[in-house]
Amino acid sequence: MEVIDTALHDVKLIEPRRFGDSRGWFAEIFNRQTFAEHNLPAEFVQDNHSFSGKGVLRGLHYQLGQPQGKLIRVLSGHIWDVAVDLRRDSPDFGKWAGFHLKTQSIDDPLQILWIPEGFAHGFLVLSETAEVFYKTTNLYYPAGERSISWNDPTLNIAWPLETLGGTEPSVSPKDALGTAFLAAELPPVGSLK
Helix, strand or coil, rough: CCECCCCCCCCCCEEEEEEEECCEECCCCHHHHHHHHHCCCCCCCCCEEEEEEEEEEEEEEEECCCCCCCCEEEECCCEEEEEEEECCCCCCCEEEEEEECCCCCCCCCEEEECCCCCEEEEECCCCCHHHHHEECCCCCCCHEEEEEEECCCCCCCCCCHHHHCCCCCECHHHHHEEEEEEEECCCCCCCCC
């Protein structure tokens, strides 16, 4: 397994080793011992799986009180995944990074994205459909659920909207009411691991 640093401190791209032959391939996606050796979380408590059509934008989501770290993998399709650092004591506070995650050909490495607690997360579906699977370090906590507006002008995220052919992304009614970054209730300093 290779762990790759990204532009955001503590956000990692993980490339599991793939073993293949003429019949196909096999990969170990998660191993508690291997993750611990790479200073990644070794315990996850919930698995989530979403299916979305082209142009669906989910996010930017985060939780207060019971923050979730997320280990994200695309099972089918292509998404543009975004992490925003909400940790006030981080040198990357208020910065974002985007990642093209998609199903790979037999010759390309598998990629999994690790986003730790203290980040907002969202993604835009670029293919006709996409299935996204992610493990979380904490359970879903409705009382702590928060959302920052996907098109917040302060964050100025460069979503690849040109791939939608001029249409606006499809967001849920809840996400359409996302808070502006400057007005968002963020995790208190020192409240995260």
